[in-house]
Amino acid sequence: MKQHEKHSFFNDVYAVVRCIPHGRVSTYGAIAHYLGLRSGARMVGWALNHAAALPDIPAHRVVNRRGELTGKRYFGSPDRMAELLRQEGIQVENDRVQNFDIVFWDPSQELSL
DNA sequence: TTCCTGACTTCGC
DNA sequence: AGCGAAGCCAGGA
16 A cells, blocks of 8 residues: 555544544444445554544544443543543443444444545 | 554354 | 454554
């Protein structure tokens, strides 16, 4: 993959994450699938890791397919990610998003481009 | 160059 | 239901 394409992939991930509505969450796999990657879920997390430095990327709204806060250890404080979600009205219990099927936001279903 | 690792997902037992 | 292994792609050593 060329440098320009990688840059574009990063931008796409950031754009989708920025579109996640307040109080909703999405998953790595859903974003990867929306971007056309077969199993690029790990790449989404990898891109988000680099996006952690950017303040306007709500990376805390991206969890794994079971609603688990797998990326919490990259938010500085261990409970930072859970607190950010709770501030948006999302119930978090034992590092898991409650009512995940309700707050789940699928870009390929709700984001029409 | 090869080998290992990872904010994941899916399949099999 | 829960756990382990494989598949996946990109970067770093």
